[in-house]
Amino acid sequence: QAVTELRLGHVLSEQSSYHVAGTKLSELVDQRTNGRVKIVVFANSALGGELRLIQSARTGAIDLMFNSQPSLENTIRDLGVLSLPWLFDNYEQANRLMQGPMGQRLLTLLEPVGMVGLSWFNLFERSVLTNRPFTNLAEARGLKIRVIQSPGYVETYRAIGMQPTPTAYAELFLALQNGVVDAAELAPDQMIADRFVEVIRHYVLTKTHQLPSVLIASRSRFNALPADVQAAIRASVPAAITEGLAYYNRFREESFVEVRRRGINIIEPDLAPFKAAARPAYDTILANAPNGRALLAEIEAAKARA
Amino acid sequence: MIGTAIALIIMFAAAVPIAFSLGMAPLIALDAQGIPLIVIAQAALESLDSFTLLAIPFYVMAGRIMLAGGMATRLVGLAAALVGWVRGGLGAAGVLTAMFFATISGSSSATAAAIGSILVPEMTKRNYPKPYAAAIIASSGEIGVIIPPSIPMVIYAVTVSESIGSLFLAGILPGLLIGFSMMALIIVQSTMRGYGDPTRFAPREIARDVWAATKRAALSLLMPVIVLGGIYGGIFTATEAAVVAAVYALILGLFVYKELRWRDLPDILAGSAKTSAIVLIIVAFASVFAYVLTTYQAPQAVAAWLTAVTASPLIFLLLVNGFLFIVGMFMETLAAIIILAPVLAPAAIAFGIDPIHFGTIVVVNLAVGMVTPPVGVNLFVACSISKLRMEQLMPPLLPFLATLILCLLIITYVPALSLALVR
């Protein structure tokens, strides 16, 4: 019988949580469909960077992808609510909410623009790495920081008094090494994987953003699949996500150990003044998300319940 | 897949512009795989959406302004005064200039564009055959990505999680080897064939000429200082350095040398835009072709075969070099690195090859690919600047390609060349 081949794209390496979860999904779907459906996982941006993957999913050029939420903001502005600084109290709470009903609710935002949100995936807790250490607002003032080009990131650091500087990720290593920028906001695993530990000396645990990733199917490609195949994919997602999350959490802890082992100075400042200084940025950030305030209220309510 | 390859060869042969061939050949494959044709639009637009690529138009523009504004003649005058008394001195100075630009530029085509727009007309004026001058420019441009900074090295290091700093250091000696080898080749060839001005060795006269030329070129010489100081002093990135160079050249040409008039500007700007577009439109449609290669997992299949066929690291390296050389003929460098490095690097480590050394081999090899027909971005730049057809460039290019391949083999089999500065 005919074998349907589905393409899953992501931008991380073959050692990443994306690849682990994607490979697991491929195995499970293969089993559930008795080998009728093969998911081929393309790592390392082989099918394009994040923005291109999103477009591909919308046009039906790929079937599945892992992507990060800030890249989706350009297409779904309401998702910008997830870029608000210190939106969640901590990493664990954020994971709980995103894997629960609140996460399900947010996935429905993908449908109208041609994508099916299958599940939220791991969160990247992002803090500031720098060669100019700071423990308070005064010391942070004026630092040139590379952040993701989304209002939730740019406005946050501007409100804190830093100078957000657009820099391509591929150029960031050199920029930090040469001092074109003083700092960047990244997750600990990126510091190891992309070798930033070689050029920076301090990691300030600001935990500013819990950046979510998400498993997405192309709506047109997904709906064209037979109903039993759709069901087999949906049924395989939770186990694949669980395995990927366990892998990421282990990886994240190992990264922290490695960061310390490499002699990076870890700074844990009092975050209250930073949060207070960033709060006014909420207005600017939410101005870009048409239903942002309502969604924020829903998230706050879900936090209170959890 | 085979249909796409055959279609590409037929279109190249039928003189369909390379950019369009790369966009049209994948049509069959896309259709066969049920991929909507809209990916053509997407791949073409997305591949151009890069701040890094901006270096190309800016160095093209800087080159044109330097040419029209009187900087180029002053710099070349100095180069001629310094080494012009040797047969082939200006050609060798072209390579030296490329090596110098390489410390500013992370891109091969930008290096070729910057030195080419200045030196091709100048060399033609001084008794070098134009295709020979263009061949020098095309082949020395690749030093731009071997001597740091280097965009392909950054991409490689990020793709396989290796140290960018180490890879940069590893590129220095191979870059010098290639540069000096080519200078030697030019001097030998020019002496045998009588290219360039004849030899006249008169120390007192040379010293006087050098002093005069230095004074005349002083402000022009300041440009690399500003650009290099800017990059290493942490003021701007390599791409931004390109625009600073262009604007500095503009100010000098308009207000200091006063050889540039305001009414010349629309022509210079539009001409620079066109030259850049001729190069970048190929980058755009090459990404469509690369997309099809990826979906068929063609590179992976070849890489798997490579590792199955031999147990000797020496033969593995030879096979990898042969494979990359063929890939480099047809594929755009960055796309090739992104697709192949993650597959080849683990295999190399399994063979006990130092990962930094292997990265150097891959980057140097694919940099040679920028000079090999039919798809070679440096060739396109050189053709576009010299207004020559690619086949006119081929005969004088062959000795340079042979030299580059020889250097590549030395770099491959003498790991110390890459690793001496790293350790």
Add this chain to the structure above:
Amino acid sequence: MKLILAGIDAVNLLLKYVLALLLVMMTVGALGQVIVRFVVPLFGFNASAAWTEEVARFSMIWTVFLGAAWALRHGELIALDLVTHAVPRMLGIAIKALAYLSCAAFCLLLIVVGLEFAEIGEIERSPVLGLSKWYVFMALPVGAGLMVMNIAGFLLACIIEGRDPRGSLDAVAD
């Protein structure tokens, strides 16, 4: 025919100034980054101008498609004319003409998929300027349309002036 060609070249004259302007925008965009990041803080301001980078990138995308279209007016896109010069003259010219006609057909396809893609991009905003990507993606269908025009213009000029369409890079009118 001469009137058509004159009309085409009027569009091309406009194209030339648009290209010059685009390069100015790229320059201002890229230079703006440096000035804002380095020069402005010297005067005690704390600013960031992330939009400058988007201006530069988007201008470059337009430059590429419009510039390539402009280059086609004189057949300046890079091609391998090895075979067309090796075969008998009339055959070579016929092959070259056919090559250009196939390019024109491909450009028509580019217009269709380009418009379709621009429509999909309409809701996608650029992160900083908040500009709809429609304005960026339209570079492809607009450029492809102008390419068709200039392929026609180039072949027309070859017929009127009795020129050889092969070896296009020799015929640069730059």
